[in-house]
Amino acid sequence: MSDGGAALAAPAIARHEDIMGLPVEVECHDPIAAGAVEAVFAWLRRVDVTFSTYRADSEISRIARGELAAELASPEVRRVLGRCERLRARTGGYFDMRAGGVLDPSGLVKGWAVERAARLLEAAGARNFCLYAGGDVIVRGRPGPDVRWRIGIQHPLLPDRVAAVLESEHLAVATSATYARGAHILDPHTGAPPAGVLSVTIAGPDLGTADAYATAVFAMGADGPEWTRSIAPYEAMTVLADEHVLLTPGFEDLRVS
Amino acid sequence: MNRSVPLTVLTLTALAPPVAAPWLAIASAATTTRSRVVTGPAVNMRWGPVKVRITVKGKRITNVTATAPTERPRSARINQQALPLLRKEVLKAQSARIFVISGATMTSNAYGASLQAAITKAHV
Numbered sequence: 001m002s003d004g005g006a007a008l009a010a011p012a013i014a015r016h017e018d019i020m021g022l023p024v025e026v027e028c029h030d031p032i033a034a035g036a037v038e039a040v041f042a043w044l045r046r047v048d049v050t051f052s053t054y055r056a057d058s059e060i061s062r063i064a065r066g067e068l069a070a071e072l073a074s075p076e077v078r079r080v081l082g083r084c085e086r087l088r089a090r091t092g093g094y095f096d097m098r099a100g101g102v103l104d105p106s107g108l109v110k111g112w113a114v115e116r117a118a119r120l121l122e123a124a125g126a127r128n129f130c131l132y133a134g135g136d137v138i139v140r141g142r143p144g145p146d147v148r149w150r151i152g153i154q155h156p157l158l159p160d161r162v163a164a165v166l167e168s169e170h171l172a173v174a175t176s177a178t179y180a181r182g183a184h185i186l187d188p189h190t191g192a193p194p195a196g197v198l199s200v201t202i203a204g205p206d207l208g209t210a211d212a213y214a215t216a217v218f219a220m221g222a223d224g225p226e227w228t229r230s231i232a233p234y235e236a237m238t239v240l241a242d243e244h245v246l247l248t249p250g251f252e253d254l255r256v257s
Numbered sequence: 258m259n260r261s262v263p264l265t266v267l268t269l270t271a272l273a274p275p276v277a278a279p280w281l282a283i284a285s286a287a288t289t290t291r292s293r294v295v296t297g298p299a300v301n302m303r304w305g306p307v308k309v310r311i312t313v314k315g316k317r318i319t320n321v322t323a324t325a326p327t328e329r330p331r332s333a334r335i336n337q338q339a340l341p342l343l344r345k346e347v348l349k350a351q352s353a354r355i356f357v358i359s360g361a362t363m364t365s366n367a368y369g370a371s372l373q374a375a376i377t378k379a380h381v
Contacts, residue, residue, distance in 0.1 A: 154360030
């Protein structure tokens with residue numbers, strides 16, 4: 001560029017909407033049909049209706065009250081609940097959709113739903129896009145010919161700073177921390193908020209798993225980093241309360257600052 | 258069973274890059290492809306008050322100019338020397354921009370406050 005700026009065109013499509021009380025953003029640099037973006041938001045609204053623990057008439061609320069047998073729930077609900085069970089086993093019980101005493105698969109649902117949204121965009125021909133949903137991120141391709149997506153990781157103590165910056169052309173990133181909503185993650189083994197950890201970021205191929213792992217590692221407290229040593233192809237950055245930061249080698253590879 | 262990998266240990270102070278964070282998807286706030294000009298408030302610099310004006314197209318800063326009181330003889334020198342540097346820095350900085358920030362679930366209100374801070378910051 002003659003002015004020395006990056007070759008960053010305005011995105012073909014940029015749309016924001018609040019769903020489940022969370023900000024959801026789509027930024028797509030391919031000229032896909034407007035209907036494809038609408039389908040993404042329609043899908044996420046449908047997930048909210050089906051899975052919300054805040055809606056008394058959602059399938060999840062009806063299962064929680066014993067009005068609907070899990071086996072008779074819709075295929076999507078059964079699939080998500082099954083995957084939650086497998087994640088519970090995989091994480092030594094630290095990802096537990098019943099940690100708070102009430103059925104709440106939200107720790108997987110958001111990431112799973114946004115991952116599916118990314119597939120909808122890809123099926124519509126999108127190759128270069130960024131999806132953001134309440135702190136979770138998926139990137140594909142590039143925002144411009146000479147520019148790569150840069151994903152900041154929120155600093156757990158300073159609201160206007162990032163703790164790290166990642167670059168990738170194909171990545172899902174999820175973070176669990178205490179700063180935004182207080183201690184909303186409980187250690188399922190003690191029922192108390194975990195001690196010793198400020199934030200956990202998981203990066204990898206699938207946002208559902210990244211989201212669930214972030215929740216699980218956060219619940220592990222100071223023991224979390226040890227577990228993150230064996231979760232390839234997922235990578236982790238854990239910020240402990242003593243301000244030590246523990247990173248897996250692959251996370252270091254993604255990190256540009 | 259996955260192989261266990263070694264962890265890198267750093268401190269938060271050593272890690273945190275000096276990046277002003279909430280560029281958070283300014284995308285949504287700037288869907289227009291029309292150019293617009295945003296002028297910052299007057300800032301007192303060594304040579305007197307200066308107002309910086311940026312031209313934004315879409316999400317991109319396409320130009321940076323600054324105004325200083327024209328009757329001041331130093332004004333010309335500012336525009337000759339300081340401004341090209343400032344312009345180069347701003348245009349370079351945006352190529353290293355952070356597009357999106359991963360954090361714990363934010364409510365819409367917190368998001369709104371954050372976005373507002375970002376836009377305010379972008380205008381200065």
